Amino acid sequence: MRQAAVGPRIGRRAEIQRRLVYYFIPILIGLGGLVFSRQFDHPFWRAAILTISVALPLYAVGNLLARYHTGRIERLIMLSGVMLLVLGAVAAVTGITENIAASLLLSPEAGQVSRIIGIGSLFLGLAVVLYSVVRTGEDTEEIAERFRLLAEHITDGFVLSTGDGTICLVNQRFLDMFGVARSEVVGSNARELAERFDMAPVREHLDRRAQGVASEYEMHVRVGDREKVLLFSGVPVFSRQGGHTATIATVRDITEHARLTQRVEQYARELRELVEEQTRKLQASEEQFRNLLLSMNEGFLTVDRENDIRFVNARFAALVGLPEEEHHARDILELLEDASRSRLLNLLARSTTEAERGLRQEIEFLDSDGRAVPAVVASAPLPRREGQAEQGHSLVVTGIAEIRRMQQKLVVRARELERANEELRMHDRAKDSFLSNVSHELRTPLSTIQGYVELFGDGGLGALSEAQQGAVRVMERNVGRLLGLINEMIEYSRMQIRGIQPVYNLFTAQDLAAEAVAAIHPDALEKNLQVRMDLPGEPLHVWADREKMAQVIGILLNNAVKFTGRGGNITVTAEAWHNTGLSITVEDDGIGIAPAYHARVFDRFFQVDSSKARQYEGTGIGLSLAKNMVEAQGGSIHLRSALNEGAVFTVHLPDALFAARRDGGEETRVLEGKTLLVAGEREDFARALAALPGPAAVHWAPGGYQAVRKAAELRPDLLVINESSGDVLGRTTLRLLRQNTEVLALPALVCTMESDVILAEERGHWPHTEFLVKPFHAAELDEAARRLCAGETVEETLRPFEPFPPARNRRYVFVIDTDPGMREWVATALKYRDIGCMCTDAPPSALDMALTVRPDAIFLDGDAPGARVAEVVRAFTEAPQTTGTPVYVMTGLRGPMEKNPAVAGVIRKPFTISELADIIQSA
Known part of the structure; x- marks a missing residue:
């Protein structure tokens, strides 16, 4: 403590000595000047020297007063001392008092007394000045010395100013903050520093210090090219007499803190806005979800772990006929029929472990009158909170009472439709059978008539006149036309009853086109039509059913001849299509077909002009036959035509070329040298x-x-x-x-x-x-x-298979028939009798399917050629996957199948679905 006090005393003594030297020298110089002035007799020079001698101590005192702002009493004492010093010096040195006494005719003793008084005033003024110098700023300096050590060690800026704002102490931190030197600050007024850095509030706070007000405030200050945020804290210091002696202030650079605070505040605002937005969305979502639950068409409820109801929507309440409030905290099992309780408990247990499967269960609730209300219930576990046990389940309840009533109506309606369909199919079969029989019956006498007409034309029954020969030619032409119509009807009936089974053979497209053109040549010649063939020079060997394709091209050419006027043109084109296919085109310049009828011309019995007064004859089944024959071989037929602009029919057979070149590549040599x-x-x-x-x-x-x-x-x-x-x-x-x-x-x-x-x-x-x-x-x-x-024959056998056993509670059969209508009818009818059915037109497909599902019975179309049916029956009886499966033949003809031991039975067409179902059940 004692050593700590020595430092300030030594500092004050050194400061007093510095002041005495600094201020006493000008006073001595001034006194010397007064003495020196007596050496001049001229009044001007004496006045000049006196003025300079008086100005020097006045300047020193003025500087002291300006540098160290003391109190009013100290200033008055210092000014009085200076005046006494000046007057005493003038009186003692210049002898002005003696001159005044002489002028006033006073005695010399009076002048001597006045000189003594002047000398006394001189020394008194000197003593007063010295005392003022010593005492000036003593209080402020004492305070500065107390805080000097603190100022140099604190991290904030420190500044000490006098009562009127003169800065007497700053630390290095303060200087670094403002980028100034100590000499620029110490001794300057704080108000001037505030104006320099545009800190107007500092001046206001300095004025408030004299009133004893301490304050702390922030300011934005631009120092150089940077803007800083500074925190000022100031307190006033008063003397023992209560006067405002000094102001102590600290300055803290809070720029980074302010930036962080601003950033945190921005983050806080954004976070608050985000929370508010998410809260609004969550509230809206909850409101929407609640409205959805309340207004959804299905019933919805939640149950807790004890199966007590916690929430129900209006739909469920209406379903069971009880108000919503009566369901709260009620055991859901009370609302169930006895047999449904165990099903619901099982559903809840399974939904907990198999939630991803979306389990559903048909359950019957009881309404307020005790009546059963059938419904389908889907269950899902409620999400559990972390560390908590299962929360319960949510249930979606869909009433199916109306669905059951509709199902019953549909079953009744399906049976009615089934009976009607059976009747329609019977009528359709009867129609096809009648059409086939009539066509056959008509063709026999027509063939006889045609034979006799040819005899007449050849002269085999005698010579005919010119008129008779013309009549015979007319008869021959009309008999041929009628026979063609009958053949079309027979082919159509055969297609409806047996379907189309193409027989693939290799032939050239050139031969096919030439034969078809030769067949229609007489009719074309009669109408003076030009029939041209545009065929490639290299033979196009193709895979197709030659007879069927000859019929197709014949139908297209006959139509071209029929609908092309005299002198018209017909062109037949054959070419490779997409490298591997065949394209055959029949083009004419006849009456054409309006685009509105393009899709319908291939429908059976359709004719653009179907009136009784139509100009062109025909049955309307030719293009339908052509389309079915082409599609049976995997091809397609297309029409491009416009009214009065002719017609272009194009037949495409994909992958039909038997060629040594594939996909436009180089020709491959096969069977080399064989x-x-x-x-x-x-x-x-x-x-x-x-x-x-x-x-x-x-x-x-x-x-x-x-x-x-x-x-x-x-x-x-x-x-x-x-x-x-x-x-x-x-x-x-x-x-x-x-x-x-x-x-x-x-x-x-x-x-x-x-x-x-x-x-x-x-x-x-x-x-x-x-x-x-x-x-x-x-x-x-x-x-x-x-x-x-090379002797590398492949000895192939059937791959091992494990056919599934037939279902015990459901029968399953195969139906092989080429008629798509027959397959559709049988499949639909058996479906409503809960009998599974696989329908196909190819026996190999049935054998492949039998590797997966073993049938209880096989029903085979028996209207194909007898040898073919026998081979298929043998294949089914010998194949391991169908061995022992009864094979039934469906036919409208009598033949050897009835005596075939491999056939379990023959079903006569037409038959009812009930007859078929009885056979299946007894199989």
Whole structure:
């Protein structure tokens, strides 16, 4: 404590000594000047020296008063001392008092007394000045010394000013804040510093310090090119007499703090706005969700872990006929029929562990009158809070009472429609049968009439006159037209009863077009029509049903001849389509067809002009037949026409070309250097193979015996058997071939239309034999031939299968029929009798399906050729997946199927669905 007090005393003593030296020298100089002035006699120079001598101490005192702002009493004492000092010096040194005494005629003793008084005033003034110098600012300096150590060690800026604002102490932190030097600040007035840095509030607060008011305030101050936020804290200091002696102020740079505060406030505002927005959205969502629950068409309720109801909407309350308030805290099991309680409990338990499956259960509630209310209930667990147990479940209840009533009505209506459909189908079958019978009955006498007309025309029954020959030609033309109509009706009836089963063979599109044009040539010649063929020079060998395609092109050409005026033009075009397909176009410049009828011209019995006075004859089934025949072969037929602008019919058969070139690539050589012997009814297949690049020679034999004989003579590398659908040529030829020792090991390739499933067993029975299903590509033929010639025959067997056992509570049957209407009728009718049904027009598809679902019975269309039906029946009875499954034949004809032991029974057409269902139930 004592050492701490020594420092300030030494500091004050040093300061007093500095002041005495600083201020006493000007006073001594001034006194010396007074003495020196007596050396001049001239009044001017003496006055000048006196003025300078008096000005020096006045300047020193003025500087003292300006630098150290003391109190009013101290200033008065200092000014009095200076005046006494000046007057005393003038009186003592200049002798002015003696001059005054002489002028006033006073005694010399009076002048001497006045001089003594002047000298006394001089020393008294000097003492007063010295005392004032010593005491000036003593209080302020004492305060400054007390806070000097503190000022240098605090982190804030520190400033000490006198009562009138003169700065007497600052620390380095303050100087760094404002970027000024200490000499610029110490001794200057705080108000001037405030004006320099544009700090007007500082002046206001300095004025308030004299009133004893302490304050703390923030200010934005620009220092250089930066704007700072400073926190000023100021307190006044009073003397013992209560006068305002000094002001102590601290300055803290809170720029970063202000920025952080501003940023935090901005974040807080944004967070508050976000919270408010999310709160509004949440409230809106809750309100919307609540309104949804209250207004939804399904009943909704929540139950807790004890199955007590916590919430219900109006729909559920209306469903059970109780007010909403009566459900609260009520056990939901009280609202259920006895048998439904266990189902609901099971549903709630499963929904907890299998929530993602969306479990539903049919449950019956009890209304206020105790009546059962059927409903479907879906359950989901309520979300649980972290660390808490299960909260309960939410239930969505959909009343199905009305649905059940509608189902009952639908069942009744379905049965009525089923009976009506059965009657319609019976009538339709009767109509088709009648149409077929009538057509056959009409064709027989017409054929006889046509024969006699030809005899008359040839002169076989005698010579005819010119008029008689003209009449015979008219008769022949009309008989031909009538016979054509009857043939169309017979074909249509056959298609309706048996469907269309294409028989694929190879032939050239050029031959097909030429034969079709030759058939309509007489009619075209009669109308002077120009029929032109635009065909490629290279033969286009295609896979298709030749007879069906001849009928299609014939129908299109007949229509072109019919609807083209005299002297018109007809063009037949055949070309490759998309590299692998065939396109055949029949174009005429006749009357054309309006675009409004393009979609309907392919409907059966449709005619653009159906009036009794129509100009053109016909049944309206030709284009329908053509479309069905083309689509049965996987193709399509298109029309492009406008009224009075002719018509263009285009037939597309995709992937029909039998070519050695695929997708526009280079030609591939197949069967390189091989000698082939082709056995088949027609030579077209042999010609197609001969046209391939590669074979050394291709020979043709029309039958099995001829093929075996030629094989023994020619010793070919490969025997190719073209087997037609429904015949036994292929099997007979194979049997004869394998019985002949000369050609026993000759590789044989059988081109057949049987499926791979049916042929699986055949492959094992015939050595050195490969079966190739038509249609196929030249590359496939080459690959099979290479395997045969290399001895790499594939012994294929059925892959292992594990058919599913038939359902115990539901029957399942296969129906194989080419008539789509028949399949649709049977499938729909059996569905309402709870009998599963798989309908197809291809037996191989049924065999493939049997690998997955084993049928209880198989129903097969028996109106196909007898040999074909027998082979299909044998395939079903021998296939492992259908062994033991009863096969029933549906037919309207009498034939050998009734005596076939593999057939479980024959169903006569037309039959009712009830008869079919009885057979299924007894199977």
